[in-house]
Amino acid sequence: MDQRNFTYMFYGFAAAWVILAAYVLTLVARERRLAGQVESLKRMLEDREKK
Amino acid sequence: MTPAVEVQKAWKYFGDYPALRSISLDVPAGTCLALLGRNGAGKTTLLRILSGLSNPSEGSVRILGHGSRDYQARARTGMIGHGIGIYDELSAAENLRLFARLFHVRDAEQTVQQWLTRVSLDRVQNSVVREFSRGMRQRLALARAFLHGPSLLLLDEPFTSLDDRAIALLQSLLADALKGGATVIMSTHQLREAMELATHVALLDRGKLAHSGERPVQMLADPTWLYRTYGDSQ
Amino acid sequence: MREKILYVLGVAATLLLVRNLYVIFITLPDEQDQGAIYRIMFFHIPAWFVCFTAYFLAGVTSVLYLVKKQFKYDVFSVSAVEVGLAFTLIGLATGSIWARIIWGIWWTWDARLTWAFITCLLYAAYLMMRNMMDDASTRARFAAVVCTFAFTSVAITFKAIEWWRTQHPGPVLSLPGRSAGGTMDPEMEAALRLNYLALFVIAGVLIAVRMNQEKRLREVESLRRQVHAM
Amino acid sequence: MRFLRQTASIAAKDLRSELRTKDSLNAAGSFALVIIVLFSFMLDPTETQTVYELSGGLLWLVFAFAGALILNRSFARELPNDCLDMLVASPVSSSALFLGKATANFTLLLVVELVCLPVFGGMYNLSRWSTHLGPLLGVVVLGTWGVTVIGTMFSAITVNLRLRELMLPILVYPIMIPCLMAAMKLSTVLISGEAITGDDWIWLRLLIGFDIIFTSLSLLTVDFVLVS
Numbered sequence: 230m231d232q233r234n235f236t237y238m239f240y241g242f243a244a245a246w247v248i249l250a251a252y253v254l255t256l257v258a259r260e261r262r263l264a265g266q267v268e269s270l271k272r273m274l275e276d277r278e279k280k
Numbered sequence: 281m282t283p284a285v286e287v288q289k290a291w292k293y294f295g296d297y298p299a300l301r302s303i304s305l306d307v308p309a310g311t312c313l314a315l316l317g318r319n320g321a322g323k324t325t326l327l328r329i330l331s332g333l334s335n336p337s338e339g340s341v342r343i344l345g346h347g348s349r350d351y352q353a354r355a356r357t358g359m360i361g362h363g364i365g366i367y368d369e370l371s372a373a374e375n376l377r378l379f380a381r382l383f384h385v386r387d388a389e390q391t392v393q394q395w396l397t398r399v400s401l402d403r404v405q406n407s408v409v410r411e412f413s414r415g416m417r418q419r420l421a422l423a424r425a426f427l428h429g430p431s432l433l434l435l436d437e438p439f440t441s442l443d444d445r446a447i448a449l450l451q452s453l454l455a456d457a458l459k460g461g462a463t464v465i466m467s468t469h470q471l472r473e474a475m476e477l478a479t480h481v482a483l484l485d486r487g488k489l490a491h492s493g494e495r496p497v498q499m500l501a502d503p504t505w506l507y508r509t510y511g512d513s514q
Numbered sequence: 515m516r517e518k519i520l521y522v523l524g525v526a527a528t529l530l531l532v533r534n535l536y537v538i539f540i541t542l543p544d545e546q547d548q549g550a551i552y553r554i555m556f557f558h559i560p561a562w563f564v565c566f567t568a569y570f571l572a573g574v575t576s577v578l579y580l581v582k583k584q585f586k587y588d589v590f591s592v593s594a595v596e597v598g599l600a601f602t603l604i605g606l607a608t609g610s611i612w613a614r615i616i617w618g619i620w621w622t623w624d625a626r627l628t629w630a631f632i633t634c635l636l637y638a639a640y641l642m643m644r645n646m647m648d649d650a651s652t653r654a655r656f657a658a659v660v661c662t663f664a665f666t667s668v669a670i671t672f673k674a675i676e677w678w679r680t681q682h683p684g685p686v687l688s689l690p691g692r693s694a695g696g697t698m699d700p701e702m703e704a705a706l707r708l709n710y711l712a713l714f715v716i717a718g719v720l721i722a723v724r725m726n727q728e729k730r731l732r733e734v735e736s737l738r739r740q741v742h743a744m
Numbered sequence: 745m746r747f748l749r750q751t752a753s754i755a756a757k758d759l760r761s762e763l764r765t766k767d768s769l770n771a772a773g774s775f776a777l778v779i780i781v782l783f784s785f786m787l788d789p790t791e792t793q794t795v796y797e798l799s800g801g802l803l804w805l806v807f808a809f810a811g812a813l814i815l816n817r818s819f820a821r822e823l824p825n826d827c828l829d830m831l832v833a834s835p836v837s838s839s840a841l842f843l844g845k846a847t848a849n850f851t852l853l854l855v856v857e858l859v860c861l862p863v864f865g866g867m868y869n870l871s872r873w874s875t876h877l878g879p880l881l882g883v884v885v886l887g888t889w890g891v892t893v894i895g896t897m898f899s900a901i902t903v904n905l906r907l908r909e910l911m912l913p914i915l916v917y918p919i920m921i922p923c924l925m926a927a928m929k930l931s932t933v934l935i936s937g938e939a940i941t942g943d944d945w946i947w948l949r950l951l952i953g954f955d956i957i958f959t960s961l962s963l964l965t966v967d968f969v970l971v972s
Contacts, residue, residue: 234550237615241554242535244607245561249716252600256723263730270737277744295650296736320743331833334972337583337651349971351746354835361833363826369761381753382834384746408764424830486743580968636918643915646905652972656901659965660915663897666961667919674922674950677943 282345284309284432284463285330290339292325292487299325301487302339307465307480309431312458314474314495315467316506317484323467324362326484327436330465331359344432355383358430360438364421366409372396372420373405376427383428395423399449418446426453433457435466439473447473475499483510517726520719527715534709542702551615556706558608560713561601568598568717569633573665576658585732588654591661592644593724595637597717602634625675632671636664650732750836754844755851761821762852768817772810772856779806780864795868800932803864804924807857808891812913814852815895818845819903828970838967846896846962853888865935872937880934886951887927890958894920897962900969923958926951 285307292300300322307313315323328334329341332348343353366375373392380388396402399419409417418441425433433454439447454464454477468474475495482492483506491510498505538553572594579587609627610620621627640660647653762768783802787794795802822828831841861884865873874880898916902908917924926947933944940948 234615237611238550238553241551241608241611242557244611245557245604248600248604248607252597252720256720256727259727263727263734266734267730267737270734270741273741274737274744277741293651294736294739295732297739299739328972331829332971333829333832351835351837354833357833359830359833361826361829363824363829365825365827365830367757367761367827368824369764370757374760378753378757379830379834382750382831382836384835580965632918632921636915639911639914639918643902643905643911646907646911655968655972659897659968660901662965663894663919663958663961666957667922670922670950670954670957671925674925677946 282309282342283307284311284344285465286340286342287326287330288340290326290329290336290341292322292329292334293337299487300329300336303484303487303489304339305482305489305492307463309463310458310461311479312454312464312477313466313480313482314471314478315465315482315484316471317467317490320486321484322487323484324436325487327361327434327465327467331357331361331434355428356431357434358425358428358432359434359436360421360425361436364417366417366420366424368410369408371406371408372401372412375409375420376423379424379427385428391427395427399423415443415445418442419449422446422450422453426457429460430457431462433462433464433466435464435468437468438466439468439470451477471499471504481506483507485510520722523715524719527712527719530708530712531716534705534712537705537708542705551612554608554612556709557713558605558612559706560710561604561608563710564713564717565598565601565605567714568594568601568721569637569665569668572598572661576661576665579654579658580662585650585654585729588658589725589728590721591658592641592728593721595640595661596724597720599634599637599641600720601713601717602630602637606630606634629668629672629675633668636668640664648735650735747837747840750840751844751847754831754836754841755847758818758821758845758848759851762817762848768814769852769855772813772853773859775813776806776810776856776860777863779809780860780867784867789868792869796870796872796936797932799864799868799870799873799935800928800930803860803931803935804887804928806860806864807853807888808917808920808924810856810860811849811853811888811891811895812916814849814856815892815899815916816909816912818849818896818899820899820908823903832970838970839963841970842896842900842962842966845899846892849896849899850889850892853892854885857884857888870935873935875937876934876939879940880931883927883930883934883948883951886955887923887931890923890927890951890955891920893955893958893962894923897966897969900966922950923954926954 283306285305287303287305290300290303291298303322303326315326317323325334329336329348330343332343332354335348341348343350344356346353367378370378373396376392376395377388380392385391393402396405399422401416401420401423404412404416409420412420425435438450442450451473458464458477464477466474478495480493481495481499483490491506496505534556538556542553572591575587575591575594578584579591606627609630613622614620640657643660644653644657647656780802787798789795819828822831832838836844861873861880864870895912895916898912898919902911902915905911929947930940930944930951933940
């Protein structure tokens with residue numbers, strides 16, 4: 230079996246896993262951003278209610 | 281007699297945020313209701329629902345005994361919103377003709393001419409609105425709203441941004457309409473202008489109906505009385 | 515609790531995927547015509563099925579949103595589209611690499627490839643449009659309409675494209691009632707089925723995670739309005 | 745009856761205000777002509793056979809680009825002075841409003857196309873382009889209707905977005921692909937001076953089906969777009 234075939238097979242699987250991982254990472258990033266936003270907005274609301 | 285407007289437990293959500301919370305309000309026919317409340321209290325949202333521009337998320341709204349998007353309800357309602365709602369590229373007469381046709385006004389051409397005369401735009405009726413002054417456009421917008429002899433008038437901040445002549449015109453138009461048995465609902469900050477006409481008041485506070493009923497006598501002398509009595513203390 | 519179950523499921527599916535990799539690489543022999551590269555199919559085909567299913571469900575939930583006006587349908591719809599898009603990219607990437615060896619080219623305007631590409635563009639535009647809208651209710655309504663149109667069009671495009679000549683290899687899985695297929699070794703088929711399972715579970719977990727985020731986003735917007743109203 | 749009168753009023757209103765400014769007609773028309781000229785650098789204009797083979801594709805690209813310009817203006821025209829609110833609040837049903845605006849857009853785009861068609865045929869020496877003029881116009885009408893129905897709907901959806909001029913084409917072109925595909929195929933055949941035969945009937949059916957499906961889908965869903 231020629232070597233190229235194996236290399237490309239590896240690329241194929243790598244690509245699939247990388248895309249999957251990249252998507253999971255965007256999910257994580259979004260999760261963080263949302264958590265930050267909720268926190269700061271809640272703080273803002275509390276501050277305003279105190280006044 | 282059925283009320284001109286019946287609102288039952290109406291809620292309006294923007295996403296998760298309730299802009300209107302369980303509003304129940306009957307407006308008897310032939311009355312003039314001043315809708316009061318601070319910015320963001322939900323006045324515009326409520327008026328948009330009554331105008332058929334928006335559906336309530338929950339609850340029911342009847343306009344003149346019909347559903348708020350029904351032909352019968354819409355054909356008998358006149359409205360003035362934040363924008364003047366006329367086309368800059370069309371002439372005064374063309375604007376009125378368009379709405380006369382959309383509202384199925386009988387003797388459309390004659391009615392259009394009458395209204396152009398009434399708002400003193402008959403001499404410039406074939407000029408494009410783009411060339412009009414602010415005051416002229418405002419008067420045209422008033423003619424557009426009253427053109428089809430509506431039984432219900434919905435006015436969102438009608439006095440803001442009007443010039444003196446247009447305010448006088450609007451007041452006389454409203455007085456005539458009320459005399460003719462029409463119902464008027466207006467949201468306003470200009471309490472003095474509104475109190476001369478208002479027979480009823482409703483106060484919205486953060487999407488809730490804080491008070492509604494006949495206009496208290498105190499408000500004639502002291503327009504902010506209602507805010508102090510029923511609004512929050514801020 | 516729900517989150518824990520999700521994580522457990524996600525980890526289990528990933529482990530299954532890794533185990534499958536082992537089976538695919540070590541146990542299974544090379545295919546006689548294609549050699550080693552055929553193994554890409556174990557990822558490629560299930561990825562496509564995941565994305566078809568996701569788009570289909572997104573279309574159905576969009577219609578449901580318009581009928582019932584409940585946010586859960588909208589939330590599912592975006593999540594399914596987004597995860598579907600990720601799997602479309604997987605399908606395109608693996609397919610393209612496979613094509614490089616078997617057909618000698620990275621890309622060809624073959625019917626199914628073209629279709630996948632169009633679909634990708636369309637749903638990416640859908641997600642872009644959602645990002646530009648600030649009011650959750652308007653966004654949900656408009657997105658549902660767009661998604662309904664998109665799904666209808668994509669279905670028609672799929673059909674239309676069948677009338678063009680295709681050079682994509684035919685179905686290889688032996689489904690009951692489909693006599694033309696079934697040219698595959700049972701051992702391979704078992705591995706493929708397991709990969710289906712793993713990828714579908716992973717997609718499900720991703721969709722569920724994404725759905726939570728969409729709910730959070732609505733919460734953020736509502737808080738923002740509250741701050742604004744004060 | 746009432747429905748048709750209102751549809752006509754809305755269409756007439758849009759056409760009248762467009763004719764007064766001619767903004768989108770001029771823009772779409774000159775844009776289309778510019779692209780037709782640009783094609784001459786892309787292919788050898790003297791190789792008429794090649795131009796025949798590409799004619800349908802080229803023409804519909806031009807039409808689709810020109811269409812986007814017209815469609816972008818369709819609902820944007822209602823933005824100043826909040827005119828759209830007035831129309832929605834008037835006793836016009838959302839579907840009549842939609843059909844009226846779609847009719848106006850259809851007419852405008854058709855005018856641009858009817859100018860482009862002979863110009864294209866003449867400039868590239870396609871002597872056979874008008875031999876099946878009737879069927880060709882039929883295809884143009886069907887294809888244009890498909891483009892305008894989708895476009896009008898999405899014009900309403902994208903009108904309040906920032907970057908609406910960009911978002912409309914991005915959303916609309918992938919959705920119209922079946923319609924454009926069919927229109928391109930059929931136009932190529934007809935411009936080449938042949939009749940629609942055999943396998944090509946399926947494209948005509950696709951085109952008609954597309955128009956019917958998306959017209960009904962739009963009429964069913966406009967209300968969700970216009971009434972909040």
